[in-house]
Amino acid sequence: MSLQVVFAPALGGDMTTSERSFARGVVSKRLERTTVLDRPSKSISELNVNDLQTVGAEKVLERTGSRKVLCANLDQVVLVFASSPPSPLLQLDKYLVASSACKLSQIILFNKCDMLEDDDANLNAQERNQLVSAETLKVYQRLGYPVIMTSTRTGQGLEELKSLLHNKTSILVGQSGVGKSSLLNALLPQANARVGALSEWSGLGAHTTSHAELHFLPSGGNLIDCAGFRDFATWHLTLEEVQQGFREISQAALDCKFRDCSHISEPAEVCGVKRALEEGKIETSRMMNFRYIMNEVTA
Numbered sequence: 001m002s003l004q005v006v007f008a009p010a011l012g013g014d015m016t017t018s019e020r021s022f023a024r025g026v027v028s029k030r031l032e033r034t035t036v037l038d039r040p041s042k043s044i045s046e047l048n049v050n051d052l053q054t055v056g057a058e059k060v061l062e063r064t065g066s067r068k069v070l071c072a073n074l075d076q077v078v079l080v081f082a083s084s085p086p087s088p089l090l091q092l093d094k095y096l097v098a099s100s101a102c103k104l105s106q107i108i109l110f111n112k113c114d115m116l117e118d119d120d121a122n123l124n125a126q127e128r129n130q131l132v133s134a135e136t137l138k139v140y141q142r143l144g145y146p147v148i149m150t151s152t153r154t155g156q157g158l159e160e161l162k163s164l165l166h167n168k169t170s171i172l173v174g175q176s177g178v179g180k181s182s183l184l185n186a187l188l189p190q191a192n193a194r195v196g197a198l199s200e201w202s203g204l205g206a207h208t209t210s211h212a213e214l215h216f217l218p219s220g221g222n223l224i225d226c227a228g229f230r231d232f233a234t235w236h237l238t239l240e241e242v243q244q245g246f247r248e249i250s251q252a253a254l255d256c257k258f259r260d261c262s263h264i265s266e267p268a269e270v271c272g273v274k275r276a277l278e279e280g281k282i283e284t285s286r287m288m289n290f291r292y293i294m295n296e297v298t299a
C-alpha cells in the first residue's frame with residue numbers, strides 16, 4: 001500500500017509505503033521524490049561577498065548540500081503575475097530558470113485582467129517593454145509556455161486554469177498581492193484563504209500568507225499556496241542550468257562552434273546565439289536577462 005505523508009519541511013508530500021492497510025500504519029520506507037523544489041538555505045546577501053574566494057567555496061557547498069527543500073513531488077509551478085503590483089520580466093525569467101532547474105513544468109498566469117486598461121495607461125514605453133504584461137507575454141507564448149489570462153473578479157480564464165491543474169500537484173508562486181489566495185478561493189471556495197487588502201502589501205511588503213498550504217482539488221490534483229516562495233534564487237545554479245532555463249538560447253547554442261561558448265566575447269561567425277539574436281530569433285529582453293542571471297552565477 002502506498003500513501004502520501006507530509007514530512008516537515010517538504011510540502012507537497014513524500015510518498016511512503018506502510019506495512020498494513022490499517023488506518024494507523026507504520027511508515028516503513030520513504031520513496032524517492034519525483035521532484036524537489038529547493039533553494040539554498042542562505043541568500044546571496046548572507047554570504048561574504050567581499051571575499052570572492054569564499055563565495056566560490058560557499059557556492060560549491062550550497063550546491064552540494066545546505067539546500068532547503070520546500071516542496072516534494074510537485075509537477076508544475078504556476079507563475080502568477082498581475083499589472084499591480086507590477087513585475088519586471090527579469091523576475092519571470094528567474095522563475096523560469098529556477099523551476100526548470102528543479103525539472104518542473106511551468107504555467108504563466110496573468111491575473112487581474114479586469115483592470116488591464118487602467119494600469120496600462122499609466123506606463124511609459126520603456127516600462128511597457130520591461131514589465132510582465134499581456135503584450136510582453138506573447139513572447140513566452142511563442143516560446144511554447146502555456147500562458148493564461150485570468151480575473152478572479154470576472155471569472156475569466158478560471159476554467160482554463162482548472163483544466164491545466166487537473167490531476168497535477170501545482171504550486172502558486174508570485175509576489176505578494178498578485179492574487180494567489182484569491183485564485184485559490186476562486187477554485188476552492190472552502191479553502192477560505194486570507195486575501196490581503198491592498199494596503200497590506202503595497203509599500204510595506206507585509207504578507208498575509210506566511211506559510212504554505214496544500215489543498216486537494218475536487219476534480220483531482222493538489223494546489224499549494226506558498227507565500228514564502230516569492231524569492232526564487234538563481235545564483236547557486238550552474239551555467240548549464242541557467243542556459244537550459246532559456247529554451248530558445250539553449251536551442252541556438254547548439255549552433256555555437258565551441259561547447260563552452262560564453263555567447264559574449266565570441267564573434268557571431270562562431271556563436272549561434274549571437275546569430276539568432278541578430279536575426280531576431282531571440283528577444284533582446286530575454287538576452288539581457290540571460291546575461292544578468294549568468295553574471296550572477298559566475299560572479
Ligand SMILES: Nc1nc2c(ncn2[C@@H]2O[C@H](COP(=O)(O)OP(=O)(O)O)[C@@H](O)[C@H]2O)c(=O)[nH]1
Nearest residue numbers: 112151152153176177178179180181182195196
Ligand atoms: N481587480 C482585481 N483584483 C484582484 C484580483 N485577484 C485578486 N485581487 C485583489 O488583489 C489583492 C491581493 O490579493 P491576494 O489574493 O491576497 O494576493 P496574494 O498575496 O498573491 O495571495 C486583494 O485586494 C484582492 O482582492 C483580480 O482578478 N482582479
Ligand SMILES: [Mg+2]
Nearest residue numbers: 180181208209
Ligand atoms: Mg496570499
Ligand SMILES: [Zn+2]
Nearest residue numbers: 256261263271
Ligand atoms: Zn555562443
